[in-house]
Amino acid sequence: MGICLEGFRTCFKMGLFTLGGGYAMIPIMQREVVDKHKWLSDEDFMDIISLSQVLPGVFAVNMSAYIGYRLKGVWGAMCFTLGTILPSFVIILLLALCFYNYNQWHWLEAIFKGIRPAVVALIAAPCVRMWKTANIKLNTVWVPVLIATLIWLVGVSPVWVIVAVVVGAYLYGRVLKMDEEKEERL
Numbered sequence: 213m214g215i216c217l218e219g220f221r222t223c224f225k226m227g228l229f230t231l232g233g234g235y236a237m238i239p240i241m242q243r244e245v246v247d248k249h250k251w252l253s254d255e256d257f258m259d260i261i262s263l264s265q266v267l268p269g270v271f272a273v274n275m276s277a278y279i280g281y282r283l284k285g286v287w288g289a290m291c292f293t294l295g296t297i298l299p300s301f302v303i304i305l306l307l308a309l310c311f312y313n314y315n316q317w318h319w320l321e322a323i324f325k326g327i328r329p330a331v332v333a334l335i336a337a338p339c340v341r342m343w344k345t346a347n348i349k350l351n352t353v354w355v356p357v358l359i360a361t362l363i364w365l366v367g368v369s370p371v372w373v374i375v376a377v378v379v380g381a382y383l384y385g386r387v388l389k390m391d392e393e394k395e396e397r398l
Contacts, residue, residue, distance in 0.1 A: 215251075215284050216291040222249070223276050223295030228303075231327055234264075234271030236334040241275060242341070251283055254345045261342070266374055272296055 222244050230237045238261065245251050252260070260282075264274035273296055280292025348356065359377075362368040 216280075216288055218249070219280055219283065219288060220291040220295035223292050224299055227272070227296045227299035230272075230334075231331055234273075234275065236331050237272045237275075239334060239338040239341075241272075241279075242338060245279060252279065254341075256282075258342060258345050270297075 226237055226240050226244065230240055242254075242257055246254055246257050260275055260278050264271055264278060267274050273293055276292040276296040277289045280288035280290070282288075284291070359373055362373060363370055
């Protein structure tokens with residue numbers, strides 16, 4: 213089976229059985245793409261997560277499109293993306309047709325409230341694995357803690373955090389480049 217068809221099937225399965233959005237899909241996608249199919253390394257997968265977060269659009273769709281593009285170009289991006297969005301589209305369409313008056317169905321609301329802790333666990337589980345892959349040490353742990361604090365407690369917009377990180381990374385890279393140029397001259 214070709215990568216495009218296998219990618220569509222894999223993304224369709226993930227889109228069909230993952231509750232909680234793109235972040236809840238991370239451990240399943242990592243298991244399928246990195247561990248099972250070996251299409252990407254852990255480091256490449258981390259890069260795709262980072263890139264997908266800063267791009268506009270739906271996180272899971274961005275990840276699928278980028279993985280598909282990386283493997284098989286435009287056709288791969290289309291197959292992986294279609295596999296990711298098609299289950300949600302069909303499910304939402306069916307829910308809209310069947311449950312447009314679901315406010316009266318308190319049991320359905322209770323089901324969705326019961327699913328929330330599982331979604332939180334699905335999102336938290338890959339954090340440990342990403343922590344190891346990103347090589348976060350005790351002397352660098354202050355960066356994600358500071359960013360989370362700024363966003364959550366202080367109310368700083370994530371957009372400003374991203375802008376600050378981009379500017380800081382650029383300036384840091386320039387300083388390193390200047391240091392390397394000085395060493396070459398000596």
